[in-house]
Amino acid sequence: MLLIRCPYCEEERPELEFRNAGEAHIARSTNMAGESDDDFEKFFFIRSNPKGVIYERWRHMHGCARFFNAVRDTVTDKFIMTYKAGEPKPSKLPKNSNEVVAK
Amino acid sequence: MAKAAAKTNASAMPSTAERRPALAGRSVSATGVKLEITPPAERISLRAPEASLAALSKALGVTLPTKPKTSATKAGRTALWLGPDEWLIIDEAGKDPLADCAKVAALHSAVGISHRNVAFSVTGPAAAAAINGGCPQDLSLEVFPVGAASRTILGKSEIVLLRSGPDAFRVECWRSFSDYVFTLLSEAASDAAA
Numbered sequence: 001m002l003l004i005r006c007p008y009c010e011e012e013r014p015e016l017e018f019r020n021a022g023e024a025h026i027a028r029s030t031n032m033a034g035e036s037d038d039d040f041e042k043f044f045f046i047r048s049n050p051k052g053v054i055y056e057r058w059r060h061m062h063g064c065a066r067f068f069n070a071v072r073d074t075v076t077d078k079f080i081m082t083y084k085a086g087e088p089k090p091s092k093l094p095k096n097s098n099e100v101v102a103k
Numbered sequence: 104m105a106k107a108a109a110k111t112n113a114s115a116m117p118s119t120a121e122r123r124p125a126l127a128g129r130s131v132s133a134t135g136v137k138l139e140i141t142p143p144a145e146r147i148s149l150r151a152p153e154a155s156l157a158a159l160s161k162a163l164g165v166t167l168p169t170k171p172k173t174s175a176t177k178a179g180r181t182a183l184w185l186g187p188d189e190w191l192i193i194d195e196a197g198k199d200p201l202a203d204c205a206k207v208a209a210l211h212s213a214v215g216i217s218h219r220n221v222a223f224s225v226t227g228p229a230a231a232a233a234i235n236g237g238c239p240q241d242l243s244l245e246v247f248p249v250g251a252a253s254r255t256i257l258g259k260s261e262i263v264l265l266r267s268g269p270d271a272f273r274v275e276c277w278r279s280f281s282d283y284v285f286t287l288l289s290e291a292a293s294d295a296a297a
């Protein structure tokens with residue numbers, strides 16, 4: 001079983017307590033009515049689906065119930081780091097993904 | 104015809120409604136584990152921002168914990184940290200925490216959930232092993248010490264787990280899940296004993 005670090009509970013908890021909530025850092029347009037159909041399609045349906053590092057929203061559903069963000073490798077399924085919702089996308093990732101990342 | 108039926112029903116109705124707690128009186132004893140239903144208690148679900156915590160703690164008579172996975176108990180009343188702005192308050196002394204919160208002017212949301220939950224006590228040297236039969240958290244005393252509290256899962260049901268002693272846990276679950284939780288814990292208790 002994977003252990004996922006919840007930034008609100010400040011510890012690693014079993015994956016069964018969590019739910020994936022899709023790709024993170026997708027900003028909703030401030031002028032939705034002015035969006036072209038193509039731009040809306042990109043915002044609403046198109047996801048990057050990379051092979052490798054992905055930035056995702058996760059929810060500690062059966063724990064503190066909070067949403068947070070996680071950086072995960074889709075090849076190894078390894079969680080590289082997690083951070084609170086609303087915090088900026090990290091510009092630099094920790095070198096050793098086995099390390100517990102300090103906030 | 105309809106009149107007669109109504110009359111029969113009326114005479115069959117007891118004069119007062121009888122409240123029957125879910126699973127009342129059921130218990131299971133296995134080697135090293137005892138599983139019992141706890142007596143009814145008053146409970147509220149409390150949501151509040153940091154600025155309201157001092158006033159709410161004062162009104163409730165117990166300091167709301169702000170550290171994850173912790174609880175605080177005073178005079179039969181326990182406050183369990185569930186999330187950064189969420190607590191479960193359990194009162195086993197028969198006093199109403201909802202009424203205490205109603206006097207607080209500071210912003211908060213308090214919802215009475217006394218009858219939404221059913222609680223079990225799981226005690227004995229194999230209590231942690233029995234709960235681990237369905238709960239994936241590390242329940243060693245170093246990681247989940249006495250007083251530790253957490254919302255988590257037990258099999259397919261969400262529970263709130265509180266460690267009340269080295270060999271004693273309180274398991275809170277939703278009433279409609281109580282039969283499932285009791286049955287799973289019973290099976291896990293006999294497995295833990297084996």
Ligand SMILES: [Zn+2]
Nearest residue numbers: 006009060064
């Ligand atoms: Zn959490």
